[in-house]
Amino acid sequence: MKKSLQPVDQMVPGGSLSAYVQAVSRIPVLSIERERELGEDLYYNENVQAARELVMSHLRFVVHIARSYSGYGLAEADLIQEGNAGLMKAVKRYNPEKGVRLVSFAVHWIKAEMHEFILRNWRIVKVATTKAQRKLFFNLRSAKKTLSWLSADEAQAIADDLGVGVHEVQRMEGRLSSRDLGYDQPVDADDDDSWQAPQYYLEDHSGDPAQLLESSEWQDNSEAELHHALADLDERSRDILSQRWLAEKKATLHELAAQYGVSAERIRQLEQSAMKKLRVAIPA
Known part of the structure:
Protein backbone atom coordinates (compact mmCIF):
# COMPACT_ATOMS: atom_id res chain seq x y z
CA MET A 1 0.00 0.00 0.00
CA LYS A 2 1.30 3.45 -0.94
CA LYS A 3 2.37 5.51 2.05
CA SER A 4 0.23 8.66 2.45
CA LEU A 5 1.94 12.03 2.30
CA GLN A 6 2.55 13.76 5.59
CA PRO A 7 1.19 17.34 5.83
CA VAL A 8 3.96 19.89 5.31
CA ASP A 9 3.03 21.87 8.43
CA GLN A 10 3.64 18.72 10.48
CA MET A 11 7.02 18.18 8.84
CA VAL A 12 8.27 21.63 9.79
CA PRO A 13 9.27 21.83 13.46
CA GLY A 14 8.71 25.38 14.63
CA GLY A 15 7.80 26.48 11.14
CA SER A 16 11.40 27.48 10.25
CA LEU A 17 12.28 27.99 6.60
CA SER A 18 15.25 25.62 6.64
CA ALA A 19 13.11 22.87 8.18
CA TYR A 20 10.45 23.48 5.55
CA VAL A 21 12.97 23.22 2.71
CA GLN A 22 14.34 19.99 4.14
CA ALA A 23 10.83 18.63 4.52
CA VAL A 24 9.72 19.30 0.95
CA SER A 25 13.01 17.94 -0.42
CA ARG A 26 12.14 14.59 1.16
CA ILE A 27 8.88 14.32 -0.76
CA PRO A 28 9.50 11.90 -3.66
CA VAL A 29 9.40 13.16 -7.23
CA LEU A 30 6.55 11.65 -9.26
CA SER A 31 7.22 9.40 -12.18
CA ILE A 32 5.66 10.28 -15.54
CA GLU A 33 3.15 7.46 -15.15
CA ARG A 34 2.15 8.41 -11.62
CA GLU A 35 1.83 12.11 -12.51
CA ARG A 36 -0.44 11.28 -15.44
CA GLU A 37 -2.52 8.94 -13.28
CA LEU A 38 -3.01 11.65 -10.64
CA GLY A 39 -3.66 14.29 -13.28
CA GLU A 40 -6.39 12.23 -14.91
CA ASP A 41 -7.93 11.41 -11.54
CA LEU A 42 -8.10 15.13 -10.74
CA TYR A 43 -9.19 16.24 -14.22
CA TYR A 44 -11.96 13.69 -14.68
CA ASN A 45 -12.98 12.85 -11.10
CA GLU A 46 -12.04 16.07 -9.24
CA ASN A 47 -10.19 13.98 -6.68
CA VAL A 48 -8.89 16.39 -4.03
CA GLN A 49 -6.38 13.84 -2.74
CA ALA A 50 -4.85 13.61 -6.23
CA ALA A 51 -4.53 17.41 -6.34
CA ARG A 52 -2.86 17.39 -2.94
CA GLU A 53 -0.27 14.83 -4.02
CA LEU A 54 0.47 16.77 -7.20
CA VAL A 55 1.01 19.96 -5.22
CA MET A 56 3.12 18.35 -2.51
CA SER A 57 5.44 16.65 -4.98
CA HIS A 58 6.21 19.97 -6.70
CA LEU A 59 6.85 22.13 -3.62
CA ARG A 60 10.61 21.68 -4.01
CA PHE A 61 10.33 23.22 -7.47
CA VAL A 62 8.71 26.35 -5.98
CA VAL A 63 11.62 26.67 -3.52
CA HIS A 64 14.07 26.45 -6.43
CA ILE A 65 12.31 29.24 -8.33
CA ALA A 66 11.99 31.43 -5.22
CA ARG A 67 15.76 31.33 -4.69
CA SER A 68 16.31 32.74 -8.19
CA TYR A 69 14.56 35.94 -7.03
CA SER A 70 16.67 36.44 -3.91
CA GLY A 71 18.25 39.59 -5.37
CA TYR A 72 15.13 41.67 -4.83
CA GLY A 73 15.60 41.85 -1.05
CA LEU A 74 12.30 40.18 -0.15
CA ALA A 75 11.85 37.34 2.32
CA GLU A 76 12.33 33.94 0.70
CA ALA A 77 9.52 32.50 2.81
CA ASP A 78 7.10 35.07 1.36
CA LEU A 79 8.20 34.27 -2.18
CA ILE A 80 7.71 30.56 -1.54
CA GLN A 81 4.24 31.20 -0.15
CA GLU A 82 3.24 33.20 -3.23
CA GLY A 83 4.76 30.55 -5.49
CA ASN A 84 2.80 27.83 -3.71
CA ALA A 85 -0.38 29.76 -4.46
CA GLY A 86 0.61 29.82 -8.12
CA LEU A 87 1.34 26.09 -8.04
CA MET A 88 -2.12 25.34 -6.68
CA LYS A 89 -3.68 27.45 -9.43
CA ALA A 90 -1.68 25.51 -12.02
CA VAL A 91 -2.72 22.14 -10.59
CA LYS A 92 -6.36 23.22 -10.67
CA ARG A 93 -6.05 24.06 -14.40
CA TYR A 94 -3.78 21.17 -15.40
CA ASN A 95 -4.98 19.00 -18.29
CA PRO A 96 -2.93 15.79 -18.61
CA GLU A 97 -4.33 15.17 -22.09
CA LYS A 98 -2.15 18.00 -23.44
CA GLY A 99 0.92 15.80 -23.04
CA VAL A 100 2.86 18.40 -21.03
CA ARG A 101 4.51 17.69 -17.68
CA LEU A 102 3.01 19.59 -14.76
CA VAL A 103 6.33 21.22 -13.93
CA SER A 104 6.47 22.82 -17.40
CA PHE A 105 2.88 24.00 -17.15
CA ALA A 106 3.14 25.28 -13.58
CA VAL A 107 6.25 27.43 -14.02
CA HIS A 108 4.21 30.22 -15.61
CA TRP A 109 1.72 30.35 -12.72
CA ILE A 110 4.40 30.13 -10.05
CA LYS A 111 6.47 32.95 -11.55
CA ALA A 112 3.37 35.07 -12.19
CA GLU A 113 2.45 35.03 -8.49
CA MET A 114 6.04 35.78 -7.45
CA HIS A 115 6.32 38.60 -9.98
CA GLU A 116 3.12 40.20 -8.73
CA PHE A 117 4.35 39.96 -5.12
CA ILE A 118 7.72 41.49 -5.99
CA LEU A 119 6.14 44.38 -7.88
CA ARG A 120 3.78 45.08 -4.97
CA ASN A 121 6.49 45.07 -2.31
CA TRP A 122 9.80 46.04 -3.92
CA ARG A 123 9.12 49.77 -3.66
CA ILE A 124 6.50 51.92 -1.94
CA GLY A 182 11.93 58.17 4.40
CA TYR A 183 10.79 61.63 5.44
CA ASP A 184 12.77 61.59 8.71
CA GLN A 185 16.47 60.89 8.94
CA PRO A 186 17.41 57.33 10.02
CA VAL A 187 18.08 56.89 13.73
CA ASP A 188 21.67 55.80 13.11
CA ALA A 189 22.44 58.47 10.45
CA ASP A 190 25.56 60.57 10.94
CA ASP A 191 25.94 64.28 10.19
CA ASP A 192 27.29 63.63 6.69
CA ASP A 193 24.18 61.71 5.63
CA SER A 194 21.43 63.32 7.69
CA TRP A 195 21.08 66.31 5.35
CA GLN A 196 19.57 64.04 2.69
CA ALA A 197 16.41 63.48 4.74
CA PRO A 198 13.46 65.38 3.20
CA GLN A 199 12.59 66.83 6.60
CA TYR A 200 15.54 69.22 6.17
CA TYR A 201 14.79 70.62 2.73
CA LEU A 202 11.00 70.33 2.17
CA GLU A 203 9.36 73.68 2.78
CA ASP A 204 6.90 73.88 5.66
CA HIS A 205 4.20 76.53 5.22
CA SER A 206 2.43 75.81 8.50
CA GLY A 207 4.41 78.50 10.33
CA ASP A 208 3.98 81.25 7.71
CA PRO A 209 2.41 84.25 9.58
CA ALA A 210 0.57 85.41 6.47
CA GLN A 211 -1.02 82.01 5.91
CA LEU A 212 -1.85 81.63 9.60
CA LEU A 213 -3.59 85.04 9.59
CA GLU A 214 -5.45 84.22 6.38
CA SER A 215 -6.59 80.86 7.76
CA SER A 216 -7.74 82.44 11.04
CA GLU A 217 -9.69 85.20 9.27
CA TRP A 218 -11.29 82.71 6.88
CA GLN A 219 -12.43 80.54 9.81
CA ASP A 220 -13.82 83.55 11.72
CA ASN A 221 -15.65 84.77 8.62
CA SER A 222 -17.10 81.31 7.94
CA GLU A 223 -18.34 80.99 11.51
CA ALA A 224 -19.94 84.45 11.36
CA GLU A 225 -21.74 83.59 8.11
CA LEU A 226 -22.95 80.31 9.60
CA HIS A 227 -24.40 82.06 12.68
CA HIS A 228 -26.18 84.63 10.49
CA ALA A 229 -27.60 81.90 8.26
CA LEU A 230 -28.80 79.90 11.27
CA ALA A 231 -30.44 83.01 12.73
CA ASP A 232 -32.57 83.36 9.59
CA LEU A 233 -34.05 79.86 10.04
CA ASP A 234 -37.23 79.21 12.02
CA GLU A 235 -36.69 77.98 15.56
CA ARG A 236 -37.63 74.33 14.85
CA SER A 237 -35.35 74.01 11.82
CA ARG A 238 -32.50 75.68 13.72
CA ASP A 239 -32.95 73.29 16.65
CA ILE A 240 -33.04 70.25 14.35
CA LEU A 241 -29.77 71.23 12.66
CA SER A 242 -28.19 72.04 16.00
CA GLN A 243 -29.08 68.66 17.51
CA ARG A 244 -28.25 66.74 14.31
CA TRP A 245 -24.95 68.41 13.39
CA LEU A 246 -23.63 70.77 16.07
CA ALA A 247 -24.28 68.93 19.33
CA GLU A 248 -21.55 66.76 20.85
CA LYS A 249 -24.01 63.86 21.11
CA LYS A 250 -25.97 63.97 17.89
CA ALA A 251 -29.67 63.18 18.00
CA THR A 252 -31.26 60.62 15.69
CA LEU A 253 -34.22 61.28 13.41
CA HIS A 254 -36.44 59.11 15.61
CA GLU A 255 -35.44 60.98 18.77
CA LEU A 256 -36.31 64.32 17.18
CA ALA A 257 -39.54 62.86 15.77
CA ALA A 258 -40.61 61.86 19.28
CA GLN A 259 -39.64 65.30 20.60
CA TYR A 260 -41.72 67.20 18.03
CA GLY A 261 -44.53 64.66 17.66
CA VAL A 262 -44.00 64.10 13.92
CA SER A 263 -42.62 61.27 11.78
CA ALA A 264 -38.92 60.64 11.25
CA GLU A 265 -39.44 61.27 7.54
CA ARG A 266 -40.82 64.74 8.34
CA ILE A 267 -37.74 65.51 10.43
CA ARG A 268 -35.55 64.41 7.51
CA GLN A 269 -37.46 66.72 5.14
CA LEU A 270 -37.09 69.67 7.52
CA GLU A 271 -33.39 68.95 7.89
CA GLN A 272 -32.84 68.86 4.12
CA SER A 273 -34.83 72.06 3.61
CA ALA A 274 -32.78 73.85 6.28
CA MET A 275 -29.50 72.62 4.74
CA LYS A 276 -30.53 73.97 1.33
CA LYS A 277 -31.24 77.39 2.89
CA LEU A 278 -27.79 77.38 4.51
CA ARG A 279 -26.06 76.57 1.22
CA VAL A 280 -27.81 79.51 -0.42
CA ALA A 281 -26.99 81.87 2.44
CA ILE A 282 -23.33 80.86 2.75
CA PRO A 283 -21.32 81.43 -0.50
CA ALA A 284 -18.93 78.67 -1.53
Missing part, protein backbone atom coordinates in the same frame (compact mmCIF):
# COMPACT_ATOMS: atom_id res chain seq x y z
CA VAL A 125 5.73 53.44 -5.35
CA LYS A 126 5.15 50.93 -8.15
CA VAL A 127 8.03 50.79 -10.62
CA ALA A 128 6.29 48.73 -13.31
CA THR A 129 2.67 49.01 -14.35
CA THR A 130 2.60 48.34 -18.10
CA LYS A 131 3.48 45.06 -19.81
CA ALA A 132 6.66 46.55 -21.27
CA GLN A 133 7.76 47.89 -17.87
CA ARG A 134 7.15 44.53 -16.19
CA LYS A 135 9.23 42.79 -18.87
CA LEU A 136 12.04 45.28 -18.34
CA PHE A 137 11.89 45.04 -14.55
CA PHE A 138 12.61 41.31 -14.53
CA ASN A 139 15.11 41.26 -17.42
CA LEU A 140 17.10 44.49 -17.35
CA ARG A 141 19.49 43.63 -14.53
CA SER A 142 20.46 40.32 -16.10
CA ALA A 143 20.83 42.02 -19.49
CA LYS A 144 23.31 44.57 -18.14
CA LYS A 145 26.90 43.37 -18.36
CA THR A 146 28.34 45.90 -15.88
CA LEU A 147 27.18 47.93 -12.90
CA SER A 148 27.74 51.22 -14.75
CA TRP A 149 25.01 53.12 -16.59
CA LEU A 150 24.05 51.79 -20.00
CA SER A 151 25.53 53.45 -23.05
CA ALA A 152 23.24 54.52 -25.89
CA ASP A 153 24.23 51.47 -27.95
CA GLU A 154 23.68 49.08 -25.02
CA ALA A 155 20.27 50.57 -24.23
CA GLN A 156 19.28 50.26 -27.90
CA ALA A 157 20.45 46.62 -28.03
CA ILE A 158 18.43 45.72 -24.92
CA ALA A 159 15.39 47.55 -26.29
CA ASP A 160 15.61 45.62 -29.56
CA ASP A 161 16.09 42.31 -27.74
CA LEU A 162 13.09 42.84 -25.41
CA GLY A 163 10.89 44.55 -27.99
CA VAL A 164 10.43 47.82 -26.10
CA GLY A 165 11.34 51.45 -26.70
CA VAL A 166 14.84 52.63 -25.79
CA HIS A 167 13.35 55.40 -23.61
CA GLU A 168 11.57 52.68 -21.57
CA VAL A 169 14.93 50.98 -20.99
CA GLN A 170 16.55 54.20 -19.80
CA ARG A 171 13.59 55.06 -17.58
CA MET A 172 13.54 51.61 -15.95
CA GLU A 173 17.30 51.77 -15.39
CA GLY A 174 16.76 54.94 -13.40
CA ARG A 175 13.95 53.37 -11.38
CA LEU A 176 16.05 50.32 -10.56
CA SER A 177 18.91 52.54 -9.40
CA SER A 178 16.71 54.62 -7.11
CA ARG A 179 15.58 53.78 -3.60
CA ASP A 180 12.82 54.69 -1.20
CA LEU A 181 13.64 57.62 1.06
Whole structure:
Protein backbone atom coordinates (compact mmCIF):
# COMPACT_ATOMS: atom_id res chain seq x y z
CA MET A 1 0.00 0.00 0.00
CA LYS A 2 1.30 3.45 -0.94
CA LYS A 3 2.37 5.51 2.05
CA SER A 4 0.23 8.66 2.45
CA LEU A 5 1.94 12.03 2.30
CA GLN A 6 2.55 13.76 5.59
CA PRO A 7 1.19 17.34 5.83
CA VAL A 8 3.96 19.89 5.31
CA ASP A 9 3.03 21.87 8.43
CA GLN A 10 3.64 18.72 10.48
CA MET A 11 7.02 18.18 8.84
CA VAL A 12 8.27 21.63 9.79
CA PRO A 13 9.27 21.83 13.46
CA GLY A 14 8.71 25.38 14.63
CA GLY A 15 7.80 26.48 11.14
CA SER A 16 11.40 27.48 10.25
CA LEU A 17 12.28 27.99 6.60
CA SER A 18 15.25 25.62 6.64
CA ALA A 19 13.11 22.87 8.18
CA TYR A 20 10.45 23.48 5.55
CA VAL A 21 12.97 23.22 2.71
CA GLN A 22 14.34 19.99 4.14
CA ALA A 23 10.83 18.63 4.52
CA VAL A 24 9.72 19.30 0.95
CA SER A 25 13.01 17.94 -0.42
CA ARG A 26 12.14 14.59 1.16
CA ILE A 27 8.88 14.32 -0.76
CA PRO A 28 9.50 11.90 -3.66
CA VAL A 29 9.40 13.16 -7.23
CA LEU A 30 6.55 11.65 -9.26
CA SER A 31 7.22 9.40 -12.18
CA ILE A 32 5.66 10.28 -15.54
CA GLU A 33 3.15 7.46 -15.15
CA ARG A 34 2.15 8.41 -11.62
CA GLU A 35 1.83 12.11 -12.51
CA ARG A 36 -0.44 11.28 -15.44
CA GLU A 37 -2.52 8.94 -13.28
CA LEU A 38 -3.01 11.65 -10.64
CA GLY A 39 -3.66 14.29 -13.28
CA GLU A 40 -6.39 12.23 -14.91
CA ASP A 41 -7.93 11.41 -11.54
CA LEU A 42 -8.10 15.13 -10.74
CA TYR A 43 -9.19 16.24 -14.22
CA TYR A 44 -11.96 13.69 -14.68
CA ASN A 45 -12.98 12.85 -11.10
CA GLU A 46 -12.04 16.07 -9.24
CA ASN A 47 -10.19 13.98 -6.68
CA VAL A 48 -8.89 16.39 -4.03
CA GLN A 49 -6.38 13.84 -2.74
CA ALA A 50 -4.85 13.61 -6.23
CA ALA A 51 -4.53 17.41 -6.34
CA ARG A 52 -2.86 17.39 -2.94
CA GLU A 53 -0.27 14.83 -4.02
CA LEU A 54 0.47 16.77 -7.20
CA VAL A 55 1.01 19.96 -5.22
CA MET A 56 3.12 18.35 -2.51
CA SER A 57 5.44 16.65 -4.98
CA HIS A 58 6.21 19.97 -6.70
CA LEU A 59 6.85 22.13 -3.62
CA ARG A 60 10.61 21.68 -4.01
CA PHE A 61 10.33 23.22 -7.47
CA VAL A 62 8.71 26.35 -5.98
CA VAL A 63 11.62 26.67 -3.52
CA HIS A 64 14.07 26.45 -6.43
CA ILE A 65 12.31 29.24 -8.33
CA ALA A 66 11.99 31.43 -5.22
CA ARG A 67 15.76 31.33 -4.69
CA SER A 68 16.31 32.74 -8.19
CA TYR A 69 14.56 35.94 -7.03
CA SER A 70 16.67 36.44 -3.91
CA GLY A 71 18.25 39.59 -5.37
CA TYR A 72 15.13 41.67 -4.83
CA GLY A 73 15.60 41.85 -1.05
CA LEU A 74 12.30 40.18 -0.15
CA ALA A 75 11.85 37.34 2.32
CA GLU A 76 12.33 33.94 0.70
CA ALA A 77 9.52 32.50 2.81
CA ASP A 78 7.10 35.07 1.36
CA LEU A 79 8.20 34.27 -2.18
CA ILE A 80 7.71 30.56 -1.54
CA GLN A 81 4.24 31.20 -0.15
CA GLU A 82 3.24 33.20 -3.23
CA GLY A 83 4.76 30.55 -5.49
CA ASN A 84 2.80 27.83 -3.71
CA ALA A 85 -0.38 29.76 -4.46
CA GLY A 86 0.61 29.82 -8.12
CA LEU A 87 1.34 26.09 -8.04
CA MET A 88 -2.12 25.34 -6.68
CA LYS A 89 -3.68 27.45 -9.43
CA ALA A 90 -1.68 25.51 -12.02
CA VAL A 91 -2.72 22.14 -10.59
CA LYS A 92 -6.36 23.22 -10.67
CA ARG A 93 -6.05 24.06 -14.40
CA TYR A 94 -3.78 21.17 -15.40
CA ASN A 95 -4.98 19.00 -18.29
CA PRO A 96 -2.93 15.79 -18.61
CA GLU A 97 -4.33 15.17 -22.09
CA LYS A 98 -2.15 18.00 -23.44
CA GLY A 99 0.92 15.80 -23.04
CA VAL A 100 2.86 18.40 -21.03
CA ARG A 101 4.51 17.69 -17.68
CA LEU A 102 3.01 19.59 -14.76
CA VAL A 103 6.33 21.22 -13.93
CA SER A 104 6.47 22.82 -17.40
CA PHE A 105 2.88 24.00 -17.15
CA ALA A 106 3.14 25.28 -13.58
CA VAL A 107 6.25 27.43 -14.02
CA HIS A 108 4.21 30.22 -15.61
CA TRP A 109 1.72 30.35 -12.72
CA ILE A 110 4.40 30.13 -10.05
CA LYS A 111 6.47 32.95 -11.55
CA ALA A 112 3.37 35.07 -12.19
CA GLU A 113 2.45 35.03 -8.49
CA MET A 114 6.04 35.78 -7.45
CA HIS A 115 6.32 38.60 -9.98
CA GLU A 116 3.12 40.20 -8.73
CA PHE A 117 4.35 39.96 -5.12
CA ILE A 118 7.72 41.49 -5.99
CA LEU A 119 6.14 44.38 -7.88
CA ARG A 120 3.78 45.08 -4.97
CA ASN A 121 6.49 45.07 -2.31
CA TRP A 122 9.80 46.04 -3.92
CA ARG A 123 9.12 49.77 -3.66
CA ILE A 124 6.50 51.92 -1.94
CA VAL A 125 5.73 53.44 -5.35
CA LYS A 126 5.15 50.93 -8.15
CA VAL A 127 8.03 50.79 -10.62
CA ALA A 128 6.29 48.73 -13.31
CA THR A 129 2.67 49.01 -14.35
CA THR A 130 2.60 48.34 -18.10
CA LYS A 131 3.48 45.06 -19.81
CA ALA A 132 6.66 46.55 -21.27
CA GLN A 133 7.76 47.89 -17.87
CA ARG A 134 7.15 44.53 -16.19
CA LYS A 135 9.23 42.79 -18.87
CA LEU A 136 12.04 45.28 -18.34
CA PHE A 137 11.89 45.04 -14.55
CA PHE A 138 12.61 41.31 -14.53
CA ASN A 139 15.11 41.26 -17.42
CA LEU A 140 17.10 44.49 -17.35
CA ARG A 141 19.49 43.63 -14.53
CA SER A 142 20.46 40.32 -16.10
CA ALA A 143 20.83 42.02 -19.49
CA LYS A 144 23.31 44.57 -18.14
CA LYS A 145 26.90 43.37 -18.36
CA THR A 146 28.34 45.90 -15.88
CA LEU A 147 27.18 47.93 -12.90
CA SER A 148 27.74 51.22 -14.75
CA TRP A 149 25.01 53.12 -16.59
CA LEU A 150 24.05 51.79 -20.00
CA SER A 151 25.53 53.45 -23.05
CA ALA A 152 23.24 54.52 -25.89
CA ASP A 153 24.23 51.47 -27.95
CA GLU A 154 23.68 49.08 -25.02
CA ALA A 155 20.27 50.57 -24.23
CA GLN A 156 19.28 50.26 -27.90
CA ALA A 157 20.45 46.62 -28.03
CA ILE A 158 18.43 45.72 -24.92
CA ALA A 159 15.39 47.55 -26.29
CA ASP A 160 15.61 45.62 -29.56
CA ASP A 161 16.09 42.31 -27.74
CA LEU A 162 13.09 42.84 -25.41
CA GLY A 163 10.89 44.55 -27.99
CA VAL A 164 10.43 47.82 -26.10
CA GLY A 165 11.34 51.45 -26.70
CA VAL A 166 14.84 52.63 -25.79
CA HIS A 167 13.35 55.40 -23.61
CA GLU A 168 11.57 52.68 -21.57
CA VAL A 169 14.93 50.98 -20.99
CA GLN A 170 16.55 54.20 -19.80
CA ARG A 171 13.59 55.06 -17.58
CA MET A 172 13.54 51.61 -15.95
CA GLU A 173 17.30 51.77 -15.39
CA GLY A 174 16.76 54.94 -13.40
CA ARG A 175 13.95 53.37 -11.38
CA LEU A 176 16.05 50.32 -10.56
CA SER A 177 18.91 52.54 -9.40
CA SER A 178 16.71 54.62 -7.11
CA ARG A 179 15.58 53.78 -3.60
CA ASP A 180 12.82 54.69 -1.20
CA LEU A 181 13.64 57.62 1.06
CA GLY A 182 11.93 58.17 4.40
CA TYR A 183 10.79 61.63 5.44
CA ASP A 184 12.77 61.59 8.71
CA GLN A 185 16.47 60.89 8.94
CA PRO A 186 17.41 57.33 10.02
CA VAL A 187 18.08 56.89 13.73
CA ASP A 188 21.67 55.80 13.11
CA ALA A 189 22.44 58.47 10.45
CA ASP A 190 25.56 60.57 10.94
CA ASP A 191 25.94 64.28 10.19
CA ASP A 192 27.29 63.63 6.69
CA ASP A 193 24.18 61.71 5.63
CA SER A 194 21.43 63.32 7.69
CA TRP A 195 21.08 66.31 5.35
CA GLN A 196 19.57 64.04 2.69
CA ALA A 197 16.41 63.48 4.74
CA PRO A 198 13.46 65.38 3.20
CA GLN A 199 12.59 66.83 6.60
CA TYR A 200 15.54 69.22 6.17
CA TYR A 201 14.79 70.62 2.73
CA LEU A 202 11.00 70.33 2.17
CA GLU A 203 9.36 73.68 2.78
CA ASP A 204 6.90 73.88 5.66
CA HIS A 205 4.20 76.53 5.22
CA SER A 206 2.43 75.81 8.50
CA GLY A 207 4.41 78.50 10.33
CA ASP A 208 3.98 81.25 7.71
CA PRO A 209 2.41 84.25 9.58
CA ALA A 210 0.57 85.41 6.47
CA GLN A 211 -1.02 82.01 5.91
CA LEU A 212 -1.85 81.63 9.60
CA LEU A 213 -3.59 85.04 9.59
CA GLU A 214 -5.45 84.22 6.38
CA SER A 215 -6.59 80.86 7.76
CA SER A 216 -7.74 82.44 11.04
CA GLU A 217 -9.69 85.20 9.27
CA TRP A 218 -11.29 82.71 6.88
CA GLN A 219 -12.43 80.54 9.81
CA ASP A 220 -13.82 83.55 11.72
CA ASN A 221 -15.65 84.77 8.62
CA SER A 222 -17.10 81.31 7.94
CA GLU A 223 -18.34 80.99 11.51
CA ALA A 224 -19.94 84.45 11.36
CA GLU A 225 -21.74 83.59 8.11
CA LEU A 226 -22.95 80.31 9.60
CA HIS A 227 -24.40 82.06 12.68
CA HIS A 228 -26.18 84.63 10.49
CA ALA A 229 -27.60 81.90 8.26
CA LEU A 230 -28.80 79.90 11.27
CA ALA A 231 -30.44 83.01 12.73
CA ASP A 232 -32.57 83.36 9.59
CA LEU A 233 -34.05 79.86 10.04
CA ASP A 234 -37.23 79.21 12.02
CA GLU A 235 -36.69 77.98 15.56
CA ARG A 236 -37.63 74.33 14.85
CA SER A 237 -35.35 74.01 11.82
CA ARG A 238 -32.50 75.68 13.72
CA ASP A 239 -32.95 73.29 16.65
CA ILE A 240 -33.04 70.25 14.35
CA LEU A 241 -29.77 71.23 12.66
CA SER A 242 -28.19 72.04 16.00
CA GLN A 243 -29.08 68.66 17.51
CA ARG A 244 -28.25 66.74 14.31
CA TRP A 245 -24.95 68.41 13.39
CA LEU A 246 -23.63 70.77 16.07
CA ALA A 247 -24.28 68.93 19.33
CA GLU A 248 -21.55 66.76 20.85
CA LYS A 249 -24.01 63.86 21.11
CA LYS A 250 -25.97 63.97 17.89
CA ALA A 251 -29.67 63.18 18.00
CA THR A 252 -31.26 60.62 15.69
CA LEU A 253 -34.22 61.28 13.41
CA HIS A 254 -36.44 59.11 15.61
CA GLU A 255 -35.44 60.98 18.77
CA LEU A 256 -36.31 64.32 17.18
CA ALA A 257 -39.54 62.86 15.77
CA ALA A 258 -40.61 61.86 19.28
CA GLN A 259 -39.64 65.30 20.60
CA TYR A 260 -41.72 67.20 18.03
CA GLY A 261 -44.53 64.66 17.66
CA VAL A 262 -44.00 64.10 13.92
CA SER A 263 -42.62 61.27 11.78
CA ALA A 264 -38.92 60.64 11.25
CA GLU A 265 -39.44 61.27 7.54
CA ARG A 266 -40.82 64.74 8.34
CA ILE A 267 -37.74 65.51 10.43
CA ARG A 268 -35.55 64.41 7.51
CA GLN A 269 -37.46 66.72 5.14
CA LEU A 270 -37.09 69.67 7.52
CA GLU A 271 -33.39 68.95 7.89
CA GLN A 272 -32.84 68.86 4.12
CA SER A 273 -34.83 72.06 3.61
CA ALA A 274 -32.78 73.85 6.28
CA MET A 275 -29.50 72.62 4.74
CA LYS A 276 -30.53 73.97 1.33
CA LYS A 277 -31.24 77.39 2.89
CA LEU A 278 -27.79 77.38 4.51
CA ARG A 279 -26.06 76.57 1.22
CA VAL A 280 -27.81 79.51 -0.42
CA ALA A 281 -26.99 81.87 2.44
CA ILE A 282 -23.33 80.86 2.75
CA PRO A 283 -21.32 81.43 -0.50
CA ALA A 284 -18.93 78.67 -1.53
